Amino acid sequence: YLPKSPSERQEMLDAIGAGSIGELFESIPAEFRLQGPLPLPGPLSEMEIIDYFQARAQENSLGYTSFLGAGVYQHLRSVVTDALIQRGEFLTSYTPYQAEISQGTLTAIFEFQTLMSQLTGQEVANASMYDGSTALAEAALMAERLTGRQRMLVARSIHPEYRQVLGTYAKHLGLGVEEIGYTGSGQIDAALLSKQRLTTAAAVIVQSPNFFGVLEDLPALADAAHAAGALLVATVAEAASLGIVRPPAEADIVALEGQSFGIPPSYGGPFVGVIATQERFVRQMPGRLAGQTTDAGGRRGFVLTLATREQHIRREKATSNICTNEALYALAATIHLCLLGKEGLRELALQNLSKARFAREELERIPRVRSVFSGAIFNEFVMEFPRSVKLINAALLRDKIIGPLPLGRHYPELTKRGLVCVTEMTPRSEIERLAAAISRVLETPL
Amino acid sequence: YLPKSPSERQEMLDAIGAGSIGELFESIPAEFRLQGPLPLPGPLSEMEIIDYFQARAQENSLGYTSFLGAGVYQHLRSVVTDALIQRGEFLTSYTPYQAEISQGTLTAIFEFQTLMSQLTGQEVANASMYDGSTALAEAALMAERLTGRQRMLVARSIHPEYRQVLGTYAKHLGLGVEEIGYTGSGQIDAALLSKQRLTTAAAVIVQSPNFFGVLEDLPALADAAHAAGALLVATVAEAASLGIVRPPAEADIVALEGQSFGIPPSYGGPFVGVIATQERFVRQMPGRLAGQTTDAGGRRGFVLTLATREQHIRREKATSNICTNEALYALAATIHLCLLGKEGLRELALQNLSKARFAREELERIPRVRSVFSGAIFNEFVMEFPRSVKLINAALLRDKIIGPLPLGRHYPELTKRGLVCVTEMTPRSEIERLAAAISRVLETPL
Amino acid sequence: MNSKSTEIEAPANTIRKARPHVNQTEGLIFERSAPGKRGMELPPLDVPPVDPARALGRDFVRGPVDGFPEVSEIEVIRHFTRLSSWNYAIDLGMYPLGSCTMKYNPRVNEYVARLDGLASEHPEQPVELAQGCMRILYDLQKCLLAITGMDAVTLQPVAGAQGELTGLLMIRAYLESQGHGRKKILIPDSAHGTNPASVVIAGYEVQNIKSDARGQIDTDHLRDFTTEDVAALMVTNPSTLGVFEERIAEIASILHERGALLYMDGANMNALAGIARPGDFGVDVLHLNLHKTFSTPHGGGGPGAGPVLAKKILEPFLPVPVVVEREGGRFAFDHNRPRSVGRVRAYCGNFGVLLRALAYTLAYGPGLRQATEDAVLNANYIRKNLEDQFELPYNLPSMHEVVFSDARQKRHGVNTMDIAKRLIDYGFHPYTTAFPLIVPGAMMIEPTESESKEECDLFIDAMRSIALEAETNPDLVKTAPHSTRVGRLDEVAAARKPILRWKPPLSK
């Protein structure tokens, strides 16, 4: 990848007045300068690099049908999105600090902020956070700054890995994290949110649809929290739900994972996180923001703004340490949502809703298999099986099916329960195949 | 793909003053206006379109190793080429008639012309012809215009489909096509090119490397032709050979197929043809040409030039009817050759040369299998087998190998002979697998 | 921006659609070359290397190619990315080149054309291993037959002009099979340049026939011209004026009565798809331009595909091979067609283009009609909004395109090319200027269905604004464009002393 010929290197050394390239490294003490070459594989040509990764791809799940969701969703993506984000002008540009030659990125960020505000029912949204899990952690820190209170009441029905990240961030800041259980509906046990408990809490933190796929009653939770001077922080891991599910408008801070909007699963990242909130909280919000302004000629343009919240200006007093974020995937989500549009967004959500209901009914028909929670679901739901989900899944692999996510690892009380996800991408025939395969497995004695 | 809302359509109709869209079609006599919808499949969404074509791809040769060449070659391609030709600015622009907003395409065309001239050893090259086969036909017509003679002496060792196309073009123009056989070396039988025969011929037409993979002795053929006032037309179907093989500089007209330069086989097209020639013949050359010029400020720029040869100016007096050509693939070839560069071009050709020799030796080791022609080869060669190549190939399919091209269909005298091609993309292990598989087949009695 | 021209720049606020912006300069790739730089590495050779002089013989070997570029990958990326930023394109805005049907090129078509198992397939591979490719060809054939109402089809021709040649050869073969050695093809004076050029390659003579005052084929003249020597009439319908030949049925019967055939140049099929079928109005053979009507990308001048569709009587003469369906839904190539005109191109034509055209057709299905309606709607909308400013030399109803002339602007010394160049400053690609020849100073505008009302409105504003400039500040228009990185280029000098390639500087 190097654009220099040997003689050009020599010319440049001569111009510098260095006898050899080694001279330029003499400020490194000699004992630390490597003598031999690094023990690395390569160099590989382009074709060999492709061969290496193609071989790796073959070692994965090609050819399998998956019913996994749990925070990462297989949704429709358009080739248009991918073609556009690969334009060098977007792909190979830096953070748009120099607005006059970054209006492309800045305009797209401004559109992203608008779309996220519209979807979440919040007034403002940033662009962007690393992902949903870190957005949630940052939302908790933000709640602490806004309320001055240190206790977080965290629903057990939140994605376990999100809770782990929150725990890591909270630990050394002296934030208390209290877990709040769930009821038979699969929702947070609101009875545990006593006024007393809430009065010293910074925030009630929930996810909706939650990790079990069940929608939380956000207006009621917001009322309870607000009555005690606490905030409601809502996280959305399955953003496609916002096409049909009431937005978390009553929450004070929304932490969203945008992977559902045109971003491939890619074994867990890169995704894109968002924090959305009310205008009055914006100066405590972490992350980058683009704002509208004008040039001397009165022409509209966009700039990064409110940077006084950020680490490069405020250093230890910043709202967060975030710098590099997930701009390219904010762009991907923006393009994807523009393509999908008002109607498509709704239609897609409706398809998920319909397919999940269909799938749940199909599975419920299997003897000794039953649905666990009674709350309303979007595209995921928990089923109880007469035997370990791990065992069932091992058998399903023979049918090239990746079965439900076993809940036992994160919820010991939910062994033999599995989380099933279906989206608009799951054909009816595959749902039927799953049901048939599970039936078959369960008919076979252990 | 339509950017209009129903109400915008109505607004526009209102502005036009039409009561309905139907009114705009009233100039078509009513009896010819369709009443019902066309009986077409669809409409399909993007995902369904992808599914359709993915299903078709599965019905082809995925997973097979091929030893086919014969005018279409599997060479190394860089993802860079494909990324660049997919930039909308190149992909979705028209012929660069408006130079001020087409300098991108025009500059690239000028570079293509330069590269093709360098490779062929000719003074000028056009950009472009449809492919090698039609370039050859057009080269023959050009030879006729240049010499005023109507007889073409055409080597039998030229690609049979090229000869068929030449035949189609020549037929109604009163051009005589006389076939000249080949010798045991696989080269054109120069003894048949008597002075007498040449004196009334427009051109001797050969391919090098020819259809058998054998190099022709172009300098000698040129001398013979020129001595009788005839031209030498050389066609190159395997352009990668020009990295190591002496260029057809002595030919008067070169008709080249550029598929080897970064263009996928794509079941036969689109490819890119080129005609290259001497400056003094340029006004009889068909096809588009970009030339260098300046604007009023003295800045260098490029324009389409010498258009007085072309159909849009000269109509029935044009040098050809060609209009749309293969510009995008001329661009692809340009990018590919820039990436490959002087060293890479040579190295690639050397790899082909080495692998073909290796493969021929491997196959020669098989009892009763022998090499047919004694002439020098580049990356293809003809082998003789003790039984029908078709039968052998049918057996090889079981090993997921697409075997040698049977020559019997086009050369009845060459039944039981097959044309084998190996390139830098054919791993040694696959060559060895081919040899082993053929051995096995031949050991099995019929 | 030309420093000279800034003086006569109009107030910037009349131009809403474009502004100048900083843009990278770039020389020729040869000028970046330096010995030893590489843009691409090869995997290592896994067989013993041969000595080329030994393997080929000393006389057959060449040395390194003189002047060939030596550049790195990033330099190649930048070179072509920079170059690309000098181009206008459909992806950037309206491209109203009349007769060229510059419509949106769907991205999914690029995706499917590159699928492994399609892009990778070799045309000589056994048909058992090419059923997917053959089915694509076959399905496209069925679609095109349905759209045109014809009986037989070949997908082999790779451009409109080659389709013309193929169709003419089929006509010729048919007539010769009937024992008629006819010599002439009639061509209206409004025809595209490829028509007469193709006629000549088919070994026919061109007989031009004049249009009537309304721009239509004069049927009385046609009757006179259609002698025993006439093999066919090549008609473009809608004509290059964008007007449907109302007497097309009469035209067909005149020809047929005298044993001649009717060839239709289908370049303007974007006005008819889903609305009317050439097979219904007497056409014997036609070609389509898939790179126009069927949205395959133009790529700066190609590739294209020019399938030919014909009536039953012409079927025996199709080029070889023909894709046929055999029992069990298997596809095969029929090579055994003794009356065929032969091959016009190696292999199966531009498969990659054909595939994209099928993807386009599947996306619309019967909805193609809506696309056609929108195309005609746009053209008429533009016509309506410009006809008070520009001369309409023929005023029959427009279909997918409208042709004005510069007659009014000429009075101020401003011609169609000047207006075209000024459109560039307004952020548009110009319309077609060179053609049709029956309209002096033609301005041939084809918006296609891909343009929104907003884009059409901006175009109308631009044209009206230029019309005003032509009156009030003609020099501004005559020296346009003013906003491009190079100004008008000297085409005369380019043709007088052609420089057709880069050469290494002599000093080296």
Added chain:
Amino acid sequence: MNSKSTEIEAPANTIRKARPHVNQTEGLIFERSAPGKRGMELPPLDVPPVDPARALGRDFVRGPVDGFPEVSEIEVIRHFTRLSSWNYAIDLGMYPLGSCTMKYNPRVNEYVARLDGLASEHPEQPVELAQGCMRILYDLQKCLLAITGMDAVTLQPVAGAQGELTGLLMIRAYLESQGHGRKKILIPDSAHGTNPASVVIAGYEVQNIKSDARGQIDTDHLRDFTTEDVAALMVTNPSTLGVFEERIAEIASILHERGALLYMDGANMNALAGIARPGDFGVDVLHLNLHKTFSTPHGGGGPGAGPVLAKKILEPFLPVPVVVEREGGRFAFDHNRPRSVGRVRAYCGNFGVLLRALAYTLAYGPGLRQATEDAVLNANYIRKNLEDQFELPYNLPSMHEVVFSDARQKRHGVNTMDIAKRLIDYGFHPYTTAFPLIVPGAMMIEPTESESKEECDLFIDAMRSIALEAETNPDLVKTAPHSTRVGRLDEVAAARKPILRWKPPLSK
């Protein structure tokens, strides 16, 4: 071009690398919306549709999202294609942002990141079906360990700042496991803003320490500051001045003697890869910015990846899970790590970025050294050619970047930001201006190895020319850029009354 500013435009011929060219205007996508337009179709629903109000309950349903865009596919393509043409990018030219390492992003990395079987993989799928992904992670770990000379690694952090936090948490966990409840982290005044910000999130206090007159860490001061309360020093090496900390070994031993650790911000690893290993000069833990040194594309601000590498003593504290190799060459996740600091992100971090970094490393192999050498060569070449025109506040030998200041130009009222903006007219992205804080009016220039000599020469010419302009025509520089579609934007107004989203016009 601003009509106002054209008057003070310098003669165009001093600017060789860029010219203005016509460029499309485009509003916000919301402004193109019209009811009923669609950019994407879904496949038909193949199960019975449900009524959402029934399925969810009336209170859980929302109506169509107000103000959400309704646009067609071609409008989306044009919108974002036009927008993109307003951006500068590495693919267009040199992007010498100091500390950002804007190098070439190889295209093949984009290709492999999108392969089916990689991009399609779900992080929760059984490890038997994820061996390919895990091996990629494992192979990258091995490469990074070799390059840094460290013992243990986590790939989970998704940016440099998160790497800092992770490293600090590991330090904290380690010290606490040793029974030391230390409170402070020392940070040199030249450090990047994320360092102190990360310290705070890790629950530590920041103690800033001043650099010495040569811009290096003052070891005497360091000795004074390294009390029992100090957990670690965060050092950037080479520093943000582009200078290697010559006394790094001494620094390490001062810390170690007092039970504190040495954290290295590895953002500047592009100066060291293949030349020297932090593990050899006393670093206990460091993070890498794969989106800098390892060429993964910045994408307008992310994504990134910030792996953390540590010495043996810190290994028990790595975030969970850790990828391990089991017998038979199978890979597994080790979740059972009781002393771990916990998770810093869901799943395995930015896998797609990690994959690209591995592709980059494989392309070079041991040849990484040459890339590093070229990066340092470029920086020194630029330094040499500009040091007579610009102030060099610290003049120790430069490695991969050089930091000038605007001290001389300030005399004419021209500051670093003005020069930066003027560079835009010359066809370059500006250098970094905001940073390091110890250099007032800093001009931090990092060319990377991806720039050719020619591009460096053009940059030098541009800077020299601007230096001259600063003397002869300071207003020209102070009002730059003059060639962009918008001029300098009012950032103060933007922050005073923030408009952070589009809203539908009230009239609707």
